[in-house]
Amino acid sequence: MMWLLNGNISRRPLMGHDGSGVSALVGLGGFVVTAQLLDDASGEWWLAVETADDRAWCEICGVRAIGHGRRRVVVRDLPMADRPVVLVWAKRLWRCGEAACSARTWSEDSGEIAPRAVLTERARAEICRLVGPGEHSVAHAARNFGVSWHAAMAAVRDHGRPRVDHLARLGAPSALGLDETSFLAATAEHPTLLVTGIIDIHEGRVVDVLAARSAVAVTDWLGSKPAPWLAGIRHVVIDPYQPYATAVAAGLPDARLVVDHFHVIRLANAALDEVRRRTQQATTGHRGRKDDPLYRIRRRLLARHEDLGPDGFARVLAWLDAGDPDGEVGAAYLAKELLRETYLAADAFDARRRLAGFYDYCASSDVPELERLGRTIARWETPILRWHRTRLTNAATEGTNLIIKNIKRLGFGFRNFKNYRLRLLLRCGAPWQHPQVASIRPRQPRISA
Ligand SMILES: [Zn+2]
Secondary structure, three states: OOOEEHHHOOOOOOEEEOOOOOEEEOOOOOEEEEEEEEEOOOOEEEEEEEEOOOOOEOOOOOOEEEEEEEEEEEEEEEEEOOEEEEEEEEEEEEEEOOOOOOOOOEEOOEOOEOOOOOEOHHHHHHHHHHHOOOOOOHHHHHHHHOOOHHHHHHHHHHHHHHHHHOHHHHOOOOEEEEEEEEEEOOOOOOOOEEEEEEEEOOOOEEEEEEOOOOHHHHHHHHHOOOHHHHHOOOEEEEOOOHHHHHHHHHHOOOOEEEEOHHHHHHHHHHHHHHHHHHHHHHHHOOOOOOOOHHHHOHHHHHOOHHHHHHHHHHHHHHHHHHHOOOOHHHHHHHHHHHHHHHHHOOOHHHHHHHHHHHHHHHHOOOOHHHHHHHHHHHHOHHHHHHHHHHOOOHHHHHHHHHHHHHHHHHOOOOOOHHHHHHHHHHHHOOOOOOOOOOOOOOOOOOOOO
């Protein structure tokens, strides 16, 4: 390896000349480059750097310090012209110039390069940006910077947490959505782990993600938030899940619950599926196979009636004739459509009237799944009707679900929920350009010593 003295090379994109034969490293305040080398084997730039200021004073007695040699520290920095950059910092060691002073030797420090760091702070901030909004995997970012996965993840944590923990990140939502999402698929060791996503409905932004789908998780989370923030929340949109309703009643007594149309129709579809499977089993003695009448129409049954068209509906009726001797599947189909029609109502009063017809139909259907569906809908009637007044829905989270999926794919399943939460919130829950982030101090480059 041969080091080139810096004065021999001009116009390096990251360095500015000051005419003295050394160059300031742009953006890394206080450092100058004394030599550089392009390593052909690795494609890396190796820069020898030192601090420009060659004076120091004893912290104990204030006497000017005397140089006590150097210690070389190797750290990775931001890439330069698409090449990895390695800094070799000749760190100054000092001792006190006063013989009577108790001070021992010490080394200089820099806010840009933490003690024992393998990366400059700005490189660590960049890794956080790549992994957060950039959606790179931690492994990919680590490889790009030539550091270990753990060093890269530590950078994401140190630079990401202040952004995520910042109170301003919570925004000022007037409507929250609570929704379950699966965190880890079931394995031999554990069932599918469900988490709770909390969404700012109007902004379509993830406010937080909780490690459980329970009343306690939501109550604890609400309890940790400032009262004025909680007071701004007027509506909470949930799927019809009692623990969520219980938590909201306890933690946000003045907020109103809304159950959106999407979750209501999903209940009707689930009941229809149950009736179909039960009938399938009773008539054929086995689970659905591709030539079974009910199995053939399992998707058409769940479609919107108006989307089937006359031919499609005729086919549904024909296969029901063949596979639904007691008309129970047909009844469940009709119940689903009756419930859907309540959403054609002009207003909440009209919707209430239509729901009454739906309840009567379910109650007299003689189909146990439909009787239960009618009772469930009736129990949630107030928040269901509130949708007709507010039109608030969790559907805005669909795009967020895609992001969640993508992040899970990158993280190979995220066994570590804390990492998962951090990355999710960095990706779609933190305003990236937030002006006040404590741990990242913008510094003015000092061009000359
Ligand atoms: Zn001293």
